[in-house]
Amino acid sequence: MPYDPSDFPPFAVTVDLVVLTVRRHALCALTVRRGEEPYRGQWALPGGFVRVEEDLVTAAARELAEETGLGTQDPGSTQAGVHLEQLATYGEPGRDPRMRVVSVAHLVLAPDLPAPTAGGDAGGARWTPVARLLEGLDEQATERLAFDHARILADGVERARSKIEYSSLAAAFCPAEFTVGELRRVYEAVWGVALDPRNFHRKVTGTPGFLVPVGGTTTRQGGRPAQLFRAGGATLLNPPMLRPEV
Amino acid sequence: MPYDPSDFPPFAVTVDLVVLTVRRHALCALTVRRGEEPYRGQWALPGGFVRVEEDLVTAAARELAEETGLGTQDPGSTQAGVHLEQLATYGEPGRDPRMRVVSVAHLVLAPDLPAPTAGGDAGGARWTPVARLLEGLDEQATERLAFDHARILADGVERARSKIEYSSLAAAFCPAEFTVGELRRVYEAVWGVALDPRNFHRKVTGTPGFLVPVGGTTTRQGGRPAQLFRAGGATLLNPPMLRPEV
DNA sequence: TTAATAGTGTCTGTAAGACACTATCTA
DNA sequence: TAGATAGTGTCTTACAGACACTATTAA
Numbered sequence A, B: 001m002p003y004d005p006s007d008f009p010p011f012a013v014t015v016d017l018v019v020l021t022v023r024r025h026a027l028c029a030l031t032v033r034r035g036e037e038p039y040r041g042q043w044a045l046p047g048g049f050v051r052v053e054e055d056l057v058t059a060a061a062r063e064l065a066e067e068t069g070l071g072t073q074d075p076g077s078t079q080a081g082v083h084l085e086q087l088a089t090y091g092e093p094g095r096d097p098r099m100r101v102v103s104v105a106h107l108v109l110a111p112d113l114p115a116p117t118a119g120g121d122a123g124g125a126r127w128t129p130v131a132r133l134l135e136g137l138d139e140q141a142t143e144r145l146a147f148d149h150a151r152i153l154a155d156g157v158e159r160a161r162s163k164i165e166y167s168s169l170a171a172a173f174c175p176a177e178f179t180v181g182e183l184r185r186v187y188e189a190v191w192g193v194a195l196d197p198r199n200f201h202r203k204v205t206g207t208p209g210f211l212v213p214v215g216g217t218t219t220r221q222g223g224r225p226a227q228l229f230r231a232g233g234a235t236l237l238n239p240p241m242l243r244p245e246v
Numbered sequence C: 001t002t003a004a005t006a007g008t009g010t011c012t013g014t015a016a017g018a019c020a021c022t023a024t025c026t027a
Numbered sequence D: 001t002a003g004a005t006a007g008t009g010t011c012t013t014a015c016a017g018a019c020a021c022t023a024t025t026a027a
Helices: A056-068 A130-134 A149-166 A169-173 A180-191 A197-206 B056-068 B130-134 B149-166 B169-173 B180-191 B197-206
Strands: A012-023 A026-033 A047-049 A083-090 A101-109 A125-129 A211-218 A226-231 B012-023 B026-033 B047-049 B083-090 B101-109 B125-129 B211-218 B226-231
Touching: A012 A056, A012 A149, A012 A169, A012 A180, A026 A056, A026 A130, A026 A149, A026 A180, A047 A056, A056 A083, A056 A101, A083 A149, A083 B083, A101 A149, A101 A169, A101 B101, A125 A130, A130 A149, A149 A169, A149 A180, A169 A180, A180 A197, A180 A226, B012 B056, B012 B149, B012 B169, B012 B180, B026 B056, B026 B130, B026 B149, B026 B180, B047 B056, B056 B083, B056 B101, B083 B149, B101 B149, B101 B169, B125 B130, B130 B149, B149 B169, B149 B180, B169 B180, B180 B197, B180 B226
Parallel strands: A012 A101, B012 B101
Antiparallel strands: A012 A026, A012 A047, A026 A125, A083 A101, A211 A226, B012 B026, B012 B047, B026 B125, B083 B101, B211 B226
């Protein structure tokens, strides 16, 4: 099959970002307000075109930096808590009414950040609890996301929920140094359940290499001072943390 | 951002297929021989261009049918044992020396099939043990796959290996009706380990909804007649099957 | 008979779930 | 003091891993 340009139809390739964080005990996603048709004025996931010379994950990191100022280095990196990975690709013919767009969605897990600065071409950006964005996914909810972004968001949330079961990825939602209680509240927010603090403590501190004590303590959560940890080298949690009510 | 064609660079979008099966106690992948440059004469994963009006998973199913005669219905379907799902997308600028190609890889799990019929434009097709295709992934192995297909295959194999831990997907490698021993040999081939037959039997028959007895028996594996089962409705295995030596 | 696979039962160690109890901070 | 969170210990139960033993076929 020689690569005659007439052989293949032209596609636009974009990256869309599911940027998740935990704010006030709720899992939140970054949304931007659309400035043009279609879906003008509606909220959407941040994203943009992939450039000619650019790798997919590089494009995702660039869009993330433009939208939030967040920096990542390599795919899978957990520098400063920020994690970026490819999620899935969406290419249904009618998903964009104007032309054929294939979007490679990426998942970003970030610690709680200051209110997003809409640095890019977006008309506004904010954190929205995913529960509100995903309620009544089938019907026309009031806060319905543009395009098929509700489905993309749902896939990203499900990926995050399942990945923290067997990996140390939940630490990506925490600052560089965090307490066991703060990590537990991340699990509770992402899964939407309550976990037993004692059993959780035993599980995460008993897994070798999962948490590394940094030496200090903090009382920023109130109560007795808690030890500070950072994420250890062990990225796999075996046996996994069990998600209740599955 | 108005969709002026000059705004975005032209991409070709293809689907590549990681088709896995278990033959003679070995995990094998479907490979086709390339008829043109680059990589002429080398083995590669089957694949092809996505058509204008075609969904990504539809394109993957079409390529699969053209290449093997295998039929699937919906994504995630387990009809006649065949399973098809999206794997990941590969779009590094230099991955195809001729032009910018973004490939959406898909993973197919199929029962043991007759020798593949190279029905498509491929110069030949065969099953190759993945162990041989992946050995010395970094160096220039003798049986090196074209493009970045060795990495795509490695990602597909890893996906299959991890998914059978917590799902009933291993049944996709079996015929519609199978015995507990045949299912165990699938796990052993995919993971490359030996499992205790007694503990395996207890695990899979003790999980409600995982296996459904069909009533008959078979002696096609030799020895005492074994009950025949089909995959049950329970697609999630909780607690998961533990992969040894991880 | 032997050799193969199928299937049941039993023991042991690990770990999860439930929860009592103590420790140390702020208000 | 009360009330919050941190952290340890204990008991029970579930289940994986190891393995003895029986069952039923083919050669």
